Every structure is written in structure tokens, then in C-alpha cells.
Amino acid sequence: MKKQWLLILVGSLLVLTSCMNKANEPKAKYVFLFIGDGMGISQVYSTELYLASLNGNRQTNNLNMSKFPVQSYMTTYSSNSWITCSSASGTAMASGFKTNNGVLGKDSTLTINFESIAEKAKLAGYKVGILSSVGINHATPASFYAHQNSRGMYYDIAMELPVSNFDFFGGGGFITPKGKGENQPDAYENAEKSGYTYIHSKESIQNIKKGSEKVLAVNPFLLSKAEFAWEIDNAKESISLAEFTRKGIELIDNPKGFFMMIEGGKIDWACHANDGAASVKEVLAFDMAVAEALQFYKMHPDETLIIVTADHETGGMIIGNENEPNLGLLMNQNVSAQEFGRLLVNVQQTNPKATFEQIMELVQQHFGLGSDSKGLALSAMEIAMLKKAFDETFDGSKGLDPDKEYLDISANKTIPDVAVYLLNHKAGISWASNDHSATEVPVRVIGPGQQYFTAPIDNTDIPKIIAKLMGL
Amino acid sequence: MKKQWLLILVGSLLVLTSCMNKANEPKAKYVFLFIGDGMGISQVYSTELYLASLNGNRQTNNLNMSKFPVQSYMTTYSSNSWITCSSASGTAMASGFKTNNGVLGKDSTLTINFESIAEKAKLAGYKVGILSSVGINHATPASFYAHQNSRGMYYDIAMELPVSNFDFFGGGGFITPKGKGENQPDAYENAEKSGYTYIHSKESIQNIKKGSEKVLAVNPFLLSKAEFAWEIDNAKESISLAEFTRKGIELIDNPKGFFMMIEGGKIDWACHANDGAASVKEVLAFDMAVAEALQFYKMHPDETLIIVTADHETGGMIIGNENEPNLGLLMNQNVSAQEFGRLLVNVQQTNPKATFEQIMELVQQHFGLGSDSKGLALSAMEIAMLKKAFDETFDGSKGLDPDKEYLDISANKTIPDVAVYLLNHKAGISWASNDHSATEVPVRVIGPGQQYFTAPIDNTDIPKIIAKLMGL
Numbered sequence: 001m002k003k004q005w006l007l008i009l010v011g012s013l014l015v016l017t018s019c020m021n022k023a024n025e026p027k028a029k030y031v032f033l034f035i036g037d038g039m040g041i042s043q044v045y046s047t048e049l050y051l052a053s054l055n056g057n058r059q060t061n062n063l064n065m066s067k068f069p070v071q072s073y074m075t076t077y078s079s080n081s082w083i084t085c086s087s088a089s090g091t092a093m094a095s096g097f098k099t100n101n102g103v104l105g106k107d108s109t110l111t112i113n114f115e116s117i118a119e120k121a122k123l124a125g126y127k128v129g130i131l132s133s134v135g136i137n138h139a140t141p142a143s144f145y146a147h148q149n150s151r152g153m154y155y156d157i158a159m160e161l162p163v164s165n166f167d168f169f170g171g172g173g174f175i176t177p178k179g180k181g182e183n184q185p186d187a188y189e190n191a192e193k194s195g196y197t198y199i200h201s202k203e204s205i206q207n208i209k210k211g212s213e214k215v216l217a218v219n220p221f222l223l224s225k226a227e228f229a230w231e232i233d234n235a236k237e238s239i240s241l242a243e244f245t246r247k248g249i250e251l252i253d254n255p256k257g258f259f260m261m262i263e264g265g266k267i268d269w270a271c272h273a274n275d276g277a278a279s280v281k282e283v284l285a286f287d288m289a290v291a292e293a294l295q296f297y298k299m300h301p302d303e304t305l306i307i308v309t310a311d312h313e314t315g316g317m318i319i320g321n322e323n324e325p326n327l328g329l330l331m332n333q334n335v336s337a338q339e340f341g342r343l344l345v346n347v348q349q350t351n352p353k354a355t356f357e358q359i360m361e362l363v364q365q366h367f368g369l370g371s372d373s374k375g376l377a378l379s380a381m382e383i384a385m386l387k388k389a390f391d392e393t394f395d396g397s398k399g400l401d402p403d404k405e406y407l408d409i410s411a412n413k414t415i416p417d418v419a420v421y422l423l424n425h426k427a428g429i430s431w432a433s434n435d436h437s438a439t440e441v442p443v444r445v446i447g448p449g450q451q452y453f454t455a456p457i458d459n460t461d462i463p464k465i466i467a468k469l470m471g472l
Numbered sequence: 473m474k475k476q477w478l479l480i481l482v483g484s485l486l487v488l489t490s491c492m493n494k495a496n497e498p499k500a501k502y503v504f505l506f507i508g509d510g511m512g513i514s515q516v517y518s519t520e521l522y523l524a525s526l527n528g529n530r531q532t533n534n535l536n537m538s539k540f541p542v543q544s545y546m547t548t549y550s551s552n553s554w555i556t557c558s559s560a561s562g563t564a565m566a567s568g569f570k571t572n573n574g575v576l577g578k579d580s581t582l583t584i585n586f587e588s589i590a591e592k593a594k595l596a597g598y599k600v601g602i603l604s605s606v607g608i609n610h611a612t613p614a615s616f617y618a619h620q621n622s623r624g625m626y627y628d629i630a631m632e633l634p635v636s637n638f639d640f641f642g643g644g645g646f647i648t649p650k651g652k653g654e655n656q657p658d659a660y661e662n663a664e665k666s667g668y669t670y671i672h673s674k675e676s677i678q679n680i681k682k683g684s685e686k687v688l689a690v691n692p693f694l695l696s697k698a699e700f701a702w703e704i705d706n707a708k709e710s711i712s713l714a715e716f717t718r719k720g721i722e723l724i725d726n727p728k729g730f731f732m733m734i735e736g737g738k739i740d741w742a743c744h745a746n747d748g749a750a751s752v753k754e755v756l757a758f759d760m761a762v763a764e765a766l767q768f769y770k771m772h773p774d775e776t777l778i779i780v781t782a783d784h785e786t787g788g789m790i791i792g793n794e795n796e797p798n799l800g801l802l803m804n805q806n807v808s809a810q811e812f813g814r815l816l817v818n819v820q821q822t823n824p825k826a827t828f829e830q831i832m833e834l835v836q837q838h839f840g841l842g843s844d845s846k847g848l849a850l851s852a853m854e855i856a857m858l859k860k861a862f863d864e865t866f867d868g869s870k871g872l873d874p875d876k877e878y879l880d881i882s883a884n885k886t887i888p889d890v891a892v893y894l895l896n897h898k899a900g901i902s903w904a905s906n907d908h909s910a911t912e913v914p915v916r917v918i919g920p921g922q923q924y925f926t927a928p929i930d931n932t933d934i935p936k937i938i939a940k941l942m943g944l
Contacts, residue, residue: 041513041545045912049554058554060547061928070926072543073513073914075532082521082530082797082900316902318788320909325554428554430788430904437792438900440517442545454542454926456533 028305028448028469029257032293035093035140036286037086038268040313041442046276046327046429047283049319053328064290065308065444073440073456076312079108082438086268087151089311090143092459094118104139105147113147117463120472121259122166127252129168133241134265135175135226137161140311144261155179158187162194165214167252170244173218175226191216202239210250217247228266230336231281242288249296262289271314274431276424277333297447305447305469307462313439316432325428332368332376333423337416340366344415348394356390359415367419382422389418500777500920500941501729504765507565507612508758509558510740512785513914518748518799518901519755521791525800536762537780537916545912545928548784551580554910559623561783562615564931566590576611576629577619585619589935592944593731594638599724601640605713606737607647607698609633612783616733627651630659634666637686639724642716645690647698663688674711682722689719700738702808703753714760721768734761743786746903748896749805769919777919777941779934785911788904797900804840804848805895809888812838816887820866828862831887839891854894861890
């Protein structure tokens with residue numbers, strides 16, 4: 001009988017030990033780090049309310065990332081400010097170290113290069129993929145492979161990319177691939193010389209097969225030759241971030257495992273412009289990329305960790321003003337503020353004598369503003385705001401550059417800016433500024449190690465936790 | 473040998489079952505539900521940044537509630553709006569059912585009374601305590617014991633309080649205890665007739681002992697005879713929410729267990745006034761009440777559940793504008809906007825010819841504004857804003873009522889309002905409105921059942937989860 005009790009004890013201990021081991025040392029072989037640039041809590045919630053409005057209900061967890069079992073917050077401040085920039089926060093999430101705003105992959109004295117979690121993973125034999133919907137040498141993706149004194153050193157960053165030896169780069173292209181003066185050796189050619197297969201047609205990207213080594217796959221349809229078109233502008237020729245994610249998974253999936261960082265880069269840009277409808281569409285596209293990772297998770301649930309977070313919040317977005325929130329009104333906007341700027345420049349060039357009434361027709365056509373039936377009637381004061389912008393920026397001698405003035409906006413100066421403000425206001429969205437805020441950002445996690453994310457973390461904790469889980 | 477394996481199996485199953493039972497059915501005998509009225513994510517974070525500034529570091533988890541192991545979000549919308557009011561959200565958190573804004577403890581057709589978690593707990597033999605720093609018949613506390621068509625029916629709510637038979641009511645007094653016309657039977661006397669011990673002196677509250685049944689303990693130092701003074705006004709005569717919490721625990725602690733709801737009611741009011749410094753001080757006082765519950769938790773960690781959440785966010789607070797956030801600047805404010813209004817009314821009455829310069833001295837004295845050495849120099853435009861408010865509201869014939877105009881503010885109309893705006897702006901705080909927002913609120917949890925709070929919940933989930941954990 002004594003022996004039997006002993007056996008029961010042994011059995012108990014075996015189960016307990018195995019349980020405890022499992023609980024204490026979860027292992028993540030496949031790690032996805034999704035970074036929604038500028039995606040604060042309100043950017044996600046506004047998208048949920050938009051979907052709820054489309055569905056005619058009050059269900060607020062329609063996004064893939066909203067169904068994750070663990071969701072908490074993250075602080076994002078940098079070494080020299082409570083309000084971080086993308087390179088300081090990217091560096092923190094890549095290396096586990098804070099640095100000053102503007103610095104990339106280095107410490108604030110610019111003397112130490114930080115090793116990123118992607119570099120560590122690569123060294124340990126994992127495959128690595130870096131994806132972004134904006135320039136692949138922009139701050140967030142660059143944080144994972146580059147080390148430069150300034151995030152603005154795009155050419156140096158581009159030239160540093162092949163040094164990483166990472167297995168897959170996908171999405172946006174190089175910003176200034178030949179340097180600012182366009183007179184330096186081409187960064188794409190440099191990548192090819194370093195052994196990268198550089199592909200940039202829809203066909204070649206779709207056809208590239210598993211087993212291809214070191215791929216740089218750039219969307220053939222880009223704005224400013226570097227970043228994806230706005231989702232709201234519905235560029236059918238573009239390859240989506242979700243498609244790049246699926247392709248990336250196909251290419252770097254291997255028995256040893258992988259680390260993949262996927263950035264939704266234009267949520268931030270939409271919010272710099274206080275363009276709520278554009279933000280919602282960018283979040284939706286980002287969430288479709290998350291869906292691809294979830295598909296993979298379902299095949300390897302015990303070994304796949306997905307983290308969806310942000311580098312900072314942009315715009316100080318809040319759902320709440322004197323109007324009842326009705327995010328469905330954003331449906332009436334069918335163009336980004338930037339693209340509407342282009343359209344106005346076009347009109348200005350072809351029909352410089354265009355009247356305010358003609359411009360108002362365009363405003364109604366692209367934003368629904370002025371339409372009673374859409375619930376978007378304009379008050380005299382609101383029309384006066386548009387008229388002021390028209391007088392100052394359309395009728396005047398100054399031709400506005402949509403790639404600058406329409407994104408780098410100051411309070412309600414241009415017609416697209418006022419149109420976006422009015423539609424956002426009627427939908428119930430307020431904005432605090434055109435810049436980043438200090439507010440905490442959401443962290444949503446599924447997979448082994450999710451228990452490390454039940455309480456708020458700092459952005460420097462991200463690579464530390466991943467390293468622990470990947471055994472780096 | 474076969475038998476031995478069977479025994480190992482039995483042993484394993486025993487441990488597994490016991491583990492699973494423990495994991496699946498945690499029991500909470502003592503439940504604290506803390507509701508910070510209007511306390512969104514930014515209200516907490518601004519307080520953290522204020523403490524970090526005082527401490528001269530960037531540590532952002534100095535609050536008791538910030539150290540909780542599980543922290544996620546909660547949606548708060550009501551039956552008829554994405555932006556809830558306190559009674560609709562209070563009703564949801566008390567009963568598990570949504571209702572329309574303005575309704576209290578009933579459905580939106582006003583025909584069904586919802587049973588609250590506090591009523592259920594009382595029926596099941598638990599002791600119940602309801603505490604608030606504002607009127608004890610105000611929306612949030614009332615949601616747990618009253619059922620009225622409108623939250624504004626303060627007298628009917630006050631008369632309904634004793635019907636609950638709850639064991640302890642503490643904090644604020646009754647709003648309009650004799651009805652609006654002050655001609656109805658006194659609600660305090662009614663409570664006494666129903667067997668409540670009504671105490672309202674510091675001494676009687678401090679001296680009341682465990683074993684006393686049905687206590688209504690009202691702070692002797694109240695504004696408008698109902699709510700606590702502002703923390704920032706430093707009313708030493710007042711009994712703090714933390715002291716009431718400690719006393720409440722002492723009185724209702726018993727072997728069967730208890731449910732206690734504690735509201736920090738004036739965070740909301742500070743944020744309606746966009747008064748960041750007042751909000752920070754209210755959050756700090758609220759957190760001191762949380763500390764009392766944590767003390768209790770430490771004695772009964774396996775049986776005590778503490779939930780700290782909010783009914784909604786107020787003001788659309790964001791930390792981020794063109795200034796580097798420096799919440800420490802709020803230290804220079806030593807008076808609430810409301811109390812500063814009182815002070816100005818006083819000056820107006822004693823010295824109606826007071827000059828703008830004299831008023832500016834007061835502004836500097838109470839907000840630091842205009843002081844170079846404090847980093848609060850004023851620009852010509854900022855001085856002009858104060859001058860405008862002075863011309864329109866001080867110098868004019870209209871005597872402003874600090875209990876109304878200084879809280880029910882419209883954009884930058886009064887001197888206190890402008891002073892608060894300027895200080896907040898310099899500290900890096902932006903506000904979207906003077907009303908509630910739709911944004912999700914924080915939920916911070918420690919204790920058995922905390923695993924139910926790792927992902928966002930709806931406010932209706934709160935009583936459902938508590939009921940499950942308390943076996944109701």
C-alpha cells in the first residue's frame with residue numbers, strides 16, 4: 001500500500017512538474033510583432049465603432065486583434081521626451097533600450113549600436129522578415145536592422161539593409177535610394193550585389209517560391225516611390241500588407257522558426273492629418289495582415305506568438321464631442337485628404353477660375369458634406385470655414401503641394417483639412433493635435449507567453465520578453 | 473504493474489482535477505469594486521506622470537492600482553448612446569443590463585427593476601457597503617440600491633436607500649434630503665426610522681465599532697451639504713475616502729464575506745471642468761482608498777478580489793499638444809477652479825473695483841501663471857485671454873455663481889476656466905470637451921478570478937463575473 005501511495009505521489013509530481021514547466025517556460029518558435037504606427041486605443045476603437053455602425057449593432061470586437069485573449073497597455077516615452085517618435089520607440093521595441101527621439105538603433109550619445117531582437121534571432125538561426133506599408137528604410141522597419149545617428153539618414157539606412165542578411169524584406173520601397181542628391185550608388189543594386197533577390201512586379205512577387213533566399217519584395221504600386229497608396233483611395237493595383245504578410249510567411253516558414261515584424265505605417269500618417277476615415281481604413285488593412293498571422297497561429301498554436309501593438313499614439317484622437325458618435329458617417333469619405341489635395345491641384349491647373357460652388361460640389365462628392373440625406377448638412381459657420389480655406393489656398397496665387405501642405409497641416413488651413421475636420425467632428429471624433437501624444441498604446445497578444453502581457457509593459461519590455469520566449 | 477500504472481493515473485487525475493477546479497472556479501469571498509467616476513486611461517496616466525515629475529524620474533507605475541497584475545479595458549456605452557452617463561453605466565456595472573442614459577436601476581422602457589449585484593450579495597448573506605465621495609444618492613452609488621426613472625430624482629433615491637438594508641453607507645450626504653422644495657420628510661430621519669445609525673461627526677465616525685448594524689456615516693465636512701471638498705483645496709477637516717474605506721472594511725468584515733463599492737466621484741467633476749490638477753489630486757485620493765483594500769487583500773489574498781475601473785471617461789483628456797508634457801507644473805495650482813471662482817466672487821463683493829493687475833496677482837498666486845521662475849511665463853495672447861474673461865465676467869455686472877458657472881463651463885469663458893486651460897496646456901494636457909467621451913476605460917484587477925479580466929470586457933460583464941465568483 002505504501003508503494004502505491006508513492007506511485008500516486010510520483011504521478012502527481014510528474015503532472016505538476018510538466019504543468020509548471022509549461023506554465024513557466026512557454027516557448028515561441030514563431031513570433032509575429034505587428035506595429036500599428038500611431039495606433040492608439042482610440043484608433044482601434046474608432047475602427048470598431050465604424051464596423052459596428054456598418055453592421056447596425058453595438059458589437060465592439062469585430063477586428064481580429066480585438067479577439068486576442070490578452071490585451072493591456074504599453075508606455076512609449078523616449079529618453080528625452082514623454083512623447084516618443086517612431087525611431088526612438090522602434091529602437092526600444094527592437095533592442096530593449098531607450099534612446100532619444102530621432103536616433104535609430106543607437107544610444108542617445110550615438111556611441112553604442114544596439115543589437116535588435118531581429119538581429120539576435122537571425123544569429124540564433126531563426127529566419128527573419130521585416131515588412132512595412134511605408135518605406136522599408138523608414139524609422140519603424142529600420143529600427144530592426146539599422147544603426148544610424150538619425151532616422152532621416154535614409155540613404156545610409158538603405159545601404160545598411162543588406163548587412164542584416166535578413167531573409168525577407170517586403171512592402172514599401174527605399175526612400176531616396178540614390179541619396180538626397182540622387183547621385184549615389186543605387187541602394188537596390190547594392191542589395192542585389194549583396195545577394196538579395198529584388199522583385200518589384202506583382203507577378204514576380206506572387207510567383208516567388210519558398211526556398212528563395214534573401215528576398216527584397218517591393219510593392220509595384222507606390223506613392224513617392226516608397227510607400228503604399230492610402231487604403232481609402234482604393235488602389236486596386238497595389239499589393240496589400242496582408243498579401244505581403246502571407247507571402248512572407250510562405251517564404252520564411254522553416255522548422256527552426258522565425259521572427260517577423262509587420263508595420264502598418266500609414267495609420268500614423270492619417271492621424272497626423274487628423275483624417276479619421278483614412279485612419280479607419282488603414283487599421284482595417286493592418287488587421288487583415290493580423291488575420292494572416294492568425295491563420296498561421298491556428299496551425300501552430302503552441303509555438304506561435306502574435307503581438308499587436310503600436311509605437312505611439314498620433315493626433316490625440318478621442319471619440320467624444322458634442323455630437324453623438326456615428327462613425328458610420330466616415331463611409332461618405334472616399335478619398336484621403338492627400339489625394340483630395342491632388343485632385344484640387346488638378347482642378348486649379350485645368351480650371352483656375354473654378355468657383356467656390358464648384359469646389360463645394362467636389363467636397364460633397366468626396367466627403368458627403370452638404371448632403372442632408374446623408375446626415376451631413378453644413379451650417380453657415382461650417383460653410384464659412386470652407387470658404388475661408390478656399391479664399392486663402394485655392395483662389396490665391398499659392399499652389400499647394402499635396403505631398404507637403406495637405407499632410408503637414410496646421411489647424412484648418414486647407415480645403416481638404418477643413419473637410420476632414422468637419423466630417424470627423426460630425427462623426428464624433430476629436431483630435432488634440434497633429435502630432436504624437438504621450439498616451440499609452442494597446443498591446444494585444446495571443447500565444448505562448450501571453451501571460452507576460454496581462455499588465456502594462458514598457459516598449460523596452462517587448463524584445464526582452466520575446467528573447468526569453470525564443471531562447472535568445 | 474498494471475495496478476500501479478492505474479494508481480499513477482489516478483494520482484495524476486486528482487492533481488489535474490484539483491488544479492483545474494482551482495483555475496476554473498476561483499472564489500471571491502471579499503469583493504471590492506472601485507469606480508473612478510470619469511477616470512479614463514489618461515486620467516490615471518496623467519497622475520502617474522505627475523508622480524514621476526515629483527520624483528524626478530520616468531517611472532510610470534507609482535499608483536497602487538498601477539501595480540495590479542491584470543489590467544485591460546472596458547466598453548461603457550449605454551442603450552441609447554455610445555457615450556454613457558454615470559447612471560446608465562452604474563446600472564450596467566451593478567445589474568449587468570444596459571439602460572438609457574439618465575435611467576437608474578431600471579430598463580430603458582422604465583418597466584423592469586434590475587436587481588443589483590449588491591442586492592444579490594445581501595440576499596445571499598454577504599454584508600454590503602456602498603461608499604462615495606459625492607452624494608450617496610448620486611448616480612453611481614445609487615445604481616447599486618435604487619430603481620428610479622431618472623437619476624435626477626434625488627429625493628426618491630434617498631428615500632429608497634434604507635429599503636436596501638445594506639450594512640454600511642459611507643461618504644457623501646444626501647442631495648436634497650427634504651426634496652427639491654425642502655418640504656418633504658427628511659431622508660436622514662427616514663433612514664434612522666428604518667433602523668440606520670446615522671452618524672455625521674468625525675468623532676462618531678472614528679469611534680463606531682465593529683458589530684454596529686446598518687450604518688449611514690456622512691462626512692461632516694461637505695460642499696453643498698452632499699459632496700466631499702476638492703482634494704486640491706486641502707480641506708483638513710474632511711474625512712478622506714480612504715478613511716471611510718478603512719472604517720467600512722472594519723464594520724462589514726465578517727466570516728461570510730462582503731461586497732463593497734467605493735466611488736471616487738469628483739474625478740469626473742474635475743474633468744468636466746477640464747481641471748487637470750484637480751483631477752490628479754482626486755485620482756491620488758481614490759488610489760489611497762484602493763491602498764486600504766490592498767491592505768485587506770494582503771490578509772486574505774486567496775479570497776479577496778479588487779476591481780478598479782471607471783464608469784466612463786470625462787473630458788477627452790489627452791497628454792499631448794505642442795508642449796513637452798510636464799505634469800509637475802500642475803503642482804503650482806493650489807485651488808480648484810470652483811474654489812477659485814468662490815474666491816473671485818469674494819473679491820468682487822469686497823473690492824468691486826479690483827483691477828485686472830490685482831486679479832492677475834491672484835492668478836499667479838493660485839496657478840503660478842505669469843511666473844518665469846516656475847516656467848509659467850505668459851505670452852501676450854495668453855494674457856489677452858485672461859483679460860477677455862476678466863472684462864466679460866468680473867468687471868461686468870454679472871456675478872458668477874461658482875457652484876454653477878465655474879463647473880458648467882463653456883470654452884474659456886471665465887477667469888478660473890482660462891487659468892486652468894493655460895496651466896493644463898503648458899503641462900501638456902489637451903481636452904476634447906467638457907463632457908463624457910466614448911473611449912474605453914481601464915480595468916485593473918487583483919485576486920481570485922483576475923484571469924477573467926485579461927481581455928476587454930463590457931461594463932455589463934462586471935456583475936456577471938462577480939456573481940460567478942461570489943456564487944450568486
